[in-house]
Amino acid sequence: MDRQRQFAADASHELRTPLAALRLCVEEARLHPDDVDLPDLLGRLTDGLRRLENIVDDLLVLAALEVDLEGRSEEVNVTSLVETVAARCAESCDVRLDLEPAVTVAGAPWQITRLLVNLLDNARRHAQRRLGVNLRRDGDHAELAVADDGQGVRQADRDRVFQPFARVDAARGRDRGDAGLGLAVARDIASAHRGTLHVEDSADGGARFVLRLPLVS
Numbered sequence: 001m002d003r004q005r006q007f008a009a010d011a012s013h014e015l016r017t018p019l020a021a022l023r024l025c026v027e028e029a030r031l032h033p034d035d036v037d038l039p040d041l042l043g044r045l046t047d048g049l050r051r052l053e054n055i056v057d058d059l060l061v062l063a064a065l066e067v068d069l070e071g072r073s074e075e076v077n078v079t080s081l082v083e084t085v086a087a088r089c090a091e092s093c094d095v096r097l098d099l100e101p102a103v104t105v106a107g108a109p110w111q112i113t114r115l116l117v118n119l120l121d122n123a124r125r126h127a128q129r130r131l132g133v134n135l136r137r138d139g140d141h142a143e144l145a146v147a148d149d150g151q152g153v154r155q156a157d158r159d160r161v162f163q164p165f166a167r168v169d170a171a172r173g174r175d176r177g178d179a180g181l182g183l184a185v186a187r188d189i190a191s192a193h194r195g196t197l198h199v200e201d202s203a204d205g206g207a208r209f210v211l212r213l214p215l216v217s
Helices: 002-031 038-064 078-089 109-126 182-192
Strands: 074-077 094-099 104-108 130-138 141-148 195-199 207-214
Touching: 002 038, 002 207, 038 078, 038 182, 074 109, 078 094, 078 109, 078 130, 078 141, 094 207, 104 109, 104 207, 109 130, 109 141, 109 182, 182 195, 182 207
Parallel strands: 094 130
Antiparallel strands: 074 104, 130 141, 141 207, 195 207
């Protein structure tokens, strides 16, 4: 009960932040309509709404993970999903893919899609110039690695970054649009699918998030 109360309080705080920013934008425009730069205003409103949408989506995913996946799993082509998700990031970042074809796991497609979205969004936020995505078969598991060339994650923070609303150092903090739920959701989805997710150093000096999920037997 204490954990639920704390989570509710943290979630409420995270929702209030983008709401306050949206209200400020609207009130400034209402008070000074002649000074409004409409494209800039619409851009800020869109960014705020997108952040709210991401927080709500992640909260819904966390709630849905309480539901047993038994009987709801189907074959999911991870290769195809990665290509689709990576295409969205390619507009703002140099994304390099190295994917084995038709790597297939069993699970809930919408949850695995959300896991991939969160991993690539996290890498895109922290990448300096590029990010790399590698997918291969490793024994009876699919192994997906998402690496960026940013500041990396300190050894002391490598468990904390997966905690809901975790606060880490400024280099990988939430000042760049991260609500602190994405990686927590990603690890919970991995666990729900009998997989693992951890972070290590990337070859470019940034962070490398490694996901392992059982292959379809």
